[in-house]
Amino acid sequence: MTLTKIHLLTTTPLGILIVYFTNGSGWEFRVLSNGSIFGHSKIYYTAEAAERAGRVWVGTGW
Numbered sequence: 001m002t003l004t005k006i007h008l009l010t011t012t013p014l015g016i017l018i019v020y021f022t023n024g025s026g027w028e029f030r031v032l033s034n035g036s037i038f039g040h041s042k043i044y045y046t047a048e049a050a051e052r053a054g055r056v057w058v059g060t061g062w
């Protein structure tokens with residue numbers, strides 16, 4: 001079983017930004033908006049890097 005650790009849940013203009021870690025992948029981000037999940041499958045080495053990329057992706061900057 002793959003364990004998932006949520007590092008961050010925060011609201012953005014596009015929806016809810018989630019930064020999480022899975023043992024099988026590493027740090028990633030996703031955006032939840034209107035019942036859909038958006039993002040890409042790029043892996044980051046730190047939670048901060050995934051958060052930064054997620055905030056840039058939704059246009060809120062750092």
